[in-house]
Amino acid sequence: MVPVSYYLILGGILFACGVAGFLIKRNLITIFMSIELMLNGVNLSFVAFAAQWQALSGQVFVFFVMVVAAAEAAVGLAIIIAVYRTRETLNVDQVNLLKL
């Protein structure tokens, strides 16, 4: 049996990749995908713990996260389309109207 720490390390790497992508990338869609990556990193650690402790709640939580992520994807993509229509760009550095 694969030790739980392996799953956790993989989850951590996935999460770190997500954070790095979120910070580095300029394209909104890429940033969006990085968020999904972070969520999946967290999901992985959830199921790893669920298997470790033979508890179902971890897996239930993952379903919740996936549902929320799906909803978020729908709203987020709608926002991205709206942003593209008004700004004609998806570069976040140029979407900075809220600055002082």
Next chain:
Amino acid sequence: MTRNLHLWLIPVLPLIGAAVNGLFGKRFSRQTVVAIALLFSGAAFAMALWVASQFSSLQTPHIETFAAWLRAGDFHADFAFFLDQLSLVMLLVVTGVGFLIHIYSVGYMWEEGGFYRFFAYLNLFMFFMLTLVLASNYLLMFIGWEGVGLASYLLIGFWFTKDSAASAGKKAFIVNRIGDFGFLIALFLMIQHFGSLDFVQVAQQVMPMSPEIGAAGLLTAIGLLLMVGAAGKSAQIPLYVWLPDAMEGPTPVSALIHAATMVTAGVYMVSRSHVIFEHAPIAMMVVAIIGTLTALFAATIGVCQTDVKKVLAYSTVSQLGYMFIGCGVGAFSAGIFHLMTHAFFKGLLFLAAGSVIHAVGGEQDMRKMGGLRTKIPWTFWTMTAGTFAIAGFPPLAGFFSKDAILWKAYSSPYGNWVYWAIGVFTAFLTSFYMFRQWFLTFFGEYRGEEHLDDGHGHGGHGHGGIHESPAVMLAPLVILAVLSVCGGWIGSERFDKFLAPVFHSQTASSTAEGPSMPAEPRKEDSTETLFTGISVSAALLGFLLAWQLYHRRPELPQRIAASLGGFYQAVVHKYYVDEIYATVFVKPLIDGSTKLLWHGVDRDIIDAAVDDSADGAREVSDAVRHMQSGNIRSYAGWVAAGAAVVIFYMVWMGTR
């Protein structure tokens, strides 16, 4: 069951008039404004007459509670009205003279701007004055007391574009505030020690006290503080300074507020509190001394005034002094009697003076008048009646009331021959300055310019040429002249008897002193006649002196003035009292307020604290606002950095 006379209507009627004219008067024609003002003040007068006609069938004091006002524990003060002989006299004087002056004002103010405003204020004054005289507790009285002060302020400053009028209004208000302060403290003392401000209840609690017991100090304090209030409102030393300046107001206002009614509120208040004063001999003595000094002091100033209205103003102060002599020697009914006759003849004199001023186109300086006797005969004859009345010639009104006061000043248990002597000398001065005014105004040659087109302050009066006033102004003059002649025929004895139920404790104590009292007056009848003779001859002497100096030998006064030198200058400058007050009180106050409170505390501490904290907040925000870049990735960076800090913290805590 006592009858309900709806006394509350009497003050409220003028209030309605004031509200209607004050709120909507701007759109009304002058006729409408007049109709409203006269209707409501006349209705109050009619109501007062009706109450007087019902009075004999009433139990006195007749108290009507209109509505509850304050209820705090055991203490309560209600909107309650109090009718007894004293307030009935005041009620009739205020509504009667007030109504006449309303009529007069129609003619006097017709040309003025702000016509509706004037009548709204006048009606407002009537409301507060009637509240004052009808109140059944000190607190409601105080409301009226403050209210008449407000109306007085508004009317003195009626020509508010004129700087002197505006500052005279302020002066009156501020000086009155000093008196009101004393009055308020007296009310607080009453609440603390008697638990009530109701006239009846306070009197009931004071009655059993004897002047010797420990409470005497308390009663003396209350009495003195009430006197401070009365001195402010009734222009007594040391707070009289506002009244001469108050002559900046329109002349009908001077007649109504600053001669006939409001300034007598202090006398009324002292008389209303007679139970307290009778139990505090020291306070009584102070009242009498202040009255005596004021009477003399103001009369001497009056001798040297050249402004028609200023002479009458100082004369008013002096006559109010007489009333306080009356109160101070325990002859409250004599004081109130003089109050009533004074309301007649001084109201008349002011209105007549207004008619003179009207006739000569706004001129108020007597040195520029003269010879007006034939040109304005109605004014002349009515003013003659007033002058003889105030000088104390029998059988005019002033003779009876002044004589009653002077006799009591000597004969009452509180009396003293000094009061009487100064009183008689003041009577001589009164006669002198009044006849001086009379001769200067109506006799000799006309000394003014023929056509004065610029009205002195009141632009409306300059229609050139000397002319008699319209009938609407003369009618009140004639009525008041008749009252000034006949008003005293009631006689002080009968008046005394009428008011006896109010001042019953006085009569009770005098009968308690034994059967020797009734015999005494008979023995002193000859003395009384002698004293009357002396005061009449004092008046006659004043007349003759004025005649000699201002009619036969008009060059003499200047020579006498020159020979008196410094003293004359002091009198002309009103003993420099205003200047002394300015240096001793006003200037230090203004300097202290400006330098210490304004510059020191307000600007350098309070303002500085507010400004500095605002500046600090702005600087901090300036530094911090650059975080708000609008750049999504920098926000994300902050989130990530924050999360990292939290994680490191937790890991560090976990490994410890």
